[in-house]
Amino acid sequence: QVQLAESGGGLAEAGGSLRLSCTASGREFNWVWYTMAWFRQAPGQEREFVAGISSGRSLDRINYADSVKGRFTISRDNAAKTLHLQMDTLNPDDTALYYCAADRTGALSTVARDYTFWGQGTQVTVSS
Numbered sequence: 001q002v003q004l005a006e007s008g009g010g011l012a013e014a015g016g017s018l019r020l021s022c023t024a025s026g027r028e029f030n031w032v033w034y035t036m037a038w039f040r041q042a043p044g045q046e047r048e049f050v051a052g053i054s055s056g057r058s059l060d061r062i063n064y065a066d067s068v069k070g071r072f073t074i075s076r077d078n079a080a081k082t083l084h085l086q087m088d089t090l091n092p093d094d095t096a097l098y099y100c101a102a103d104r105t106g107a108l109s110t111v112a113r114d115y116t117f118w119g120q121g122t123q124v125t126v127s128s
Contacts, residue, residue: 002026002117004100009122012090016126022083022100022119029117031081032057035103038074038085039112040096040124047099049110051085063108067093090126097121 008020020038024031037052051074054061062074073086083100101115109115 002029002102004102004117004119006098006100006119006122009098009124011125011127014091014126014128016090017086017088018090018124020085020087020098020100020122020124022085024081024083024102029081029102032078033104033106035106035108036074036076036083037101037103037109037115038083039099039101039115040094041099041121042096045096047112049112050098052108052110053083054108055106061108063110065110087124090124092126092128094124095126096124098124 003025006022012018033055035054038050039047040050041047049065051064053074053076071089075084099121100119102117103115
């Protein structure tokens with residue numbers, strides 16, 4: 001069984017920073033074979049792609065949503081089986097529940113239904 005656990009959410013002021021982490025566990029979970037991504041969902045909104053990083057088998061491919069390019073940075077620590085999202089220059093539109101997700105296909109999809117495993121989410125709230 002695969003488990004993803006997010007941490008690092010909280011309250012930040014506009015212009016501030018937060019760093020999210022997602023730790024993976026599970027006997028059958030071969031971390032380096034999975035594409036990892038962050039999604040977010042604000043109240044009343046659909047879950048949307050934030051950033052993704054390809055599997056750890058080769059050079060990392062990275063993709064960002066236009067709304068976070070230049071402000072957010074995704075990275076993965078393969079030894080620690082941990083995914084990070086450094087979020088800088090936050091604004092109130094970034095307020096949402098942030099989810100970590102894993103996909104075995106390696107496609108670096110931006111579509112939520114393509115991801116097999118999900119964490120429970122961590123809340124990020126940005127005040128103006």
